[in-house]
Amino acid sequence: MNVFEEGAVTDEVLARAGAQLAAESARFAARGWMPGTAGNLSVTVGRDPLRLAVTASGLDKGELASSDIVIVDADGAGVRGEGGSEQRPSAEAGLHARIAAVTGAGAVIHVHALAAVTAGHLWPAGVVLRDLEMLKGIGHSAHGETVTIPVVANGQDMTVLGDAFEALYVRPASGSNDVPALIVADHGIYAWGRDLRQARWHLELTEALLQIALARR
Numbered sequence: 001m002n003v004f005e006e007g008a009v010t011d012e013v014l015a016r017a018g019a020q021l022a023a024e025s026a027r028f029a030a031r032g033w034m035p036g037t038a039g040n041l042s043v044t045v046g047r048d049p050l051r052l053a054v055t056a057s058g059l060d061k062g063e064l065a066s067s068d069i070v071i072v073d074a075d076g077a078g079v080r081g082e083g084g085s086e087q088r089p090s091a092e093a094g095l096h097a098r099i100a101a102v103t104g105a106g107a108v109i110h111v112h113a114l115a116a117v118t119a120g121h122l123w124p125a126g127v128v129l130r131d132l133e134m135l136k137g138i139g140h141s142a143h144g145e146t147v148t149i150p151v152v153a154n155g156q157d158m159t160v161l162g163d164a165f166e167a168l169y170v171r172p173a174s175g176s177n178d179v180p181a182l183i184v185a186d187h188g189i190y191a192w193g194r195d196l197r198q199a200r201w202h203l204e205l206t207e208a209l210l211q212i213a214l215a216r217r
């Protein structure tokens with residue numbers, strides 16, 4: 001359960017969020033999914049209005065302190081005076097916020113994992129998966145169901161990316177796009193869940209499924 005959702009964004013809530021974000025970032029950096037300063041993680045710390053604690057921009061994700069978080073609003077803009085650091089939020093915070101708003105996620109993870117970057121390039125209309133045991137881990141059947149991991153084109157405008165995501169998530173054209181992950185072609189992947197642990201499971205499973213899709217090509 002997401003313990004951050006309700007009530008005031010207290011110093012205690014932020015300290016806990018910061019510690020979890022630093023620990024998860026170190027995990028993904030060690031896996032090579034956050035090369036350099038790439039990638040960012042967020043947890044939802046308020047719903048009305050929407051507030052996310054997101055990792056600060058430009059820092060090595062293997063070396064974050066629990067204080068290296070910034071509070072952002074529904075547009076991904078930094079919010080002053082509500083705790084967190086005065087550092088710059090990631091430019092990608094806007095897409096985190098859109099995903100949290102549309103899906104109700106309690107945590108969003110964005111990394112530059114290799115299979116996702118490659119699969120998004122090869123299958124720009126979406127990665128179609130079927131008859132794989134690990135589909136159960138992202139909320140689908142192991143047999144007889146076609147599941148599409150949605151892909152959007154890369155870009156630097158998070159509003160454009162957010163609109164593209166929402167169109168696929170809310171109005172899937174074919175198959176099921178109702179999966180807790182989004183590939184940004186030639187860039188990376190976003191995955192989400194009710195909390196950071198579930199978001200991590202969804203990320204690991206989706207990346208593994210994409211590795212299989214590439215191996216079977």
Ligand SMILES: [Zn+2]
Nearest residue numbers: 039092187188
């Ligand atoms: Zn990125």
